[in-house]
Amino acid sequence: MAEIQLRNVGKRWGSFVGVDNFDLTIADKEFLVLLGPSGCGKTTTMRMIAGLEDATEGDILIDGKKVNDLEPKDRDVAMVFQSYALYPNMNVYENIRFPLKVRGIDPATHDEKVRRASAMVELDDFLHRKPAELSGGQRQRVALARAIVREPNVFLMDEPLSNLDAKLRVSTRAQIKNLSHELAVTTIYVTHDQIEAMTLADRVVVMKQGVVQQLGSPTDIYDKPANTFVASFIGNPAMNLMDGTMSGGTFEAENVRVEGLHAPDGPVTLGFRAEDAGLGDAGHHEITAPIYTLELLGDATMVTVRIGGELVAVRAPKDFRSEIGDTVSLSVPASICHLFHAETGARIEA
Incomplete structure (x- = not known):
């Protein structure tokens, strides 16, 4: 004991x-x-x-x-x-x-x-x-x-x-x-x-x-x-984090728009994990950006795009093929998103 x-x-x-x-x-x-x-x-x-x-x-x-x-x-x-x-x-x-x-x-x-x-x-x-x-x-x-x-x-x-x-x-x-x-x-x-x-x-x-x-x-x-801090430390890759603004349940940043979220209006940080997002479901493109890099992992392909000053990674199927510079659409439904206070970094509970 x-x-x-x-x-x-x-x-x-x-x-x-x-x-x-x-x-x-x-x-x-x-x-x-x-x-x-x-x-x-x-x-x-x-x-x-x-x-x-x-x-x-x-x-x-x-x-x-x-x-x-x-x-x-x-x-x-x-x-x-x-x-x-x-x-x-x-x-x-x-x-x-x-x-x-x-x-x-x-x-x-x-x-x-x-x-x-x-x-x-x-x-x-x-x-x-x-x-x-x-x-x-x-x-x-x-x-x-x-x-x-x-x-x-x-x-x-x-x-x-x-x-x-x-x-x-x-x-x-x-x-x-x-x-x-x-x-x-x-x-x-x-x-x-x-x-x-x-x-x-x-x-x-x-x-x-x-x-x-x-x-x-x-x-x-x-x-x-x-x-x-915890979001960016745990996970491989770490959670994607983007600064933006909430207005009436919609998060907006450069080339990013996610609807159906629950948080007060004002500046927030939005996060989501690479394996939770998808590549362009029809009519569901929250993010559109050129490919920054592609990494073949064996069981999947990690697709990274650049949005504002941030690199954002999404896990795609292993047979996904594209070129650096090609524009892709990322699907980021509200259900996979985490929201954090812009100043303190503390989690905002829905």
Whole structure:
């Protein structure tokens, strides 16, 4: 059982605010992802939970017990870092075993624990090798096994996949997902990669400049972004956003007209996702513009047009054929649109 409570936690260095008033309860066995760009405070938040940084304000509780003043080793958390932090002079077996020796765990149990952890991450054939003889993906799996062997209350993972190439990232991501299901241990995972967040998380915390922008399931955050920052950060490609004016339920901008919307008159930002729009249904052309670029993705063609100063992407069928510069009509019905306040960027609920 490991419920983690962050009560109005903050971190400041002089006048610089790293994390501001972070308030959250992470349920036992939950997989929570902290997502945001570099410098948004996600790693600082994790390091405060681990005890590697002191919180300037607020309380951190694990299982109802305040841990602010506890040393990292007394918090029963295991961290997996972006850099694998392995001991080069020890083989894989000894690297995985090391936390057991440090914690004074009965040596008679070591072999069984090490072999169980290595089997979980498929390292049985590499136990005799030194880290220098391993690939990046194998090293990261040693780091995972070293965290697993401790049987901690909480796993903390700080961008563990960012040093891996694209193919390894996918397979290691699947392994982490399966491990979290098998181990059923509370996990906090830091990343700037929204695909990792969407695929791994039970809930996602989107952060910007030390402040939580939105908290919810991956589906909530994708389908109903709380503001334009979240809308532009989640999704591949990100949500299309256009500034324009509402008048009597109609949104208008350069070469754009969408009717049937519900928002007060005045300046607004309209958003829609590339996969929700279509290419020119008869009599339903909300946007007409020349093609800026075409990208064949294999399962689809991404068509990008330029409207005003913005690039707008639409997902077309894979057999769509056209040329850069050709004029296309995009279908953007009101039902797929999201509206945001022009000044604050906050979502306008219909």
